[in-house]
């Protein structure tokens with residue numbers, strides 16, 4: 001997975017707001033959804049049209065750098081999760097979360113769930129509810145995801161992590177879910193151009209001696225030499241693969 005034949009410069013980018021004391025923004029809406037994956041994971045959101053049932057659903061699929069099969073599935077917003085199993089048909093193993101404002105989200109085709117079918121549990125944004133798979137009518141590993149209104153109607157232009165994916169669109173979305181909670185900035189907002197997200201899986205809760213900071217994402221610099229901190233206060237720390 002990693003290319004070891006040439007030096008790779010790794011940069012640790014911390015949450016700017018946590019370092020320089022920018023006041024955290026209040027959530028814009030009651031049901032503001034983050035992507036249903038671990039912090040920093042990037043996957044394609046496909047809003048197939050026509051031909052997707054129900055229309056307006058999102059199929060999350062792998063990108064070239066992050067394979068989606070076996071990934072943790074996380075609540076995109078808090079609420080009450082109910083667990084279901086349609087067997088080898090339809091959604092397969094699936095979860096519906098009813099959020100505090102009455103809107104709902106659905107997550108389908110999971111290989112496993114954190115509760116048995118028929119059970120329910122209270123979830124926060126980021127709570128793990130299952131694992132990506134290909135159960136039910138899925139032809140390959142992906143996560144089928146829906147946002148529904150209080151009446152149960154489909155929102156055919158769902159927004160996750162600030163990215164709206166309308167009918168017929170396919171967009172790459174980087175998850176900020178479980179990145180630490182209160183930082184209102186995405187890595188792209190903090191670091192601007194000149195960086196590309198590689199992978200920050202499982203680093204959102206890393207409080208090891210490698211860093212005293214608990215909120216960070218790993219980037220590979222596209223610039224040489226290493227660029228200075230941005231005006232938004234990125235703290236850049238050099239690592240090599242051996243450190244990880």
Ligand SMILES: [Zn+2]
Nearest residue numbers: 057058059144
């Ligand atoms: Zn689907």
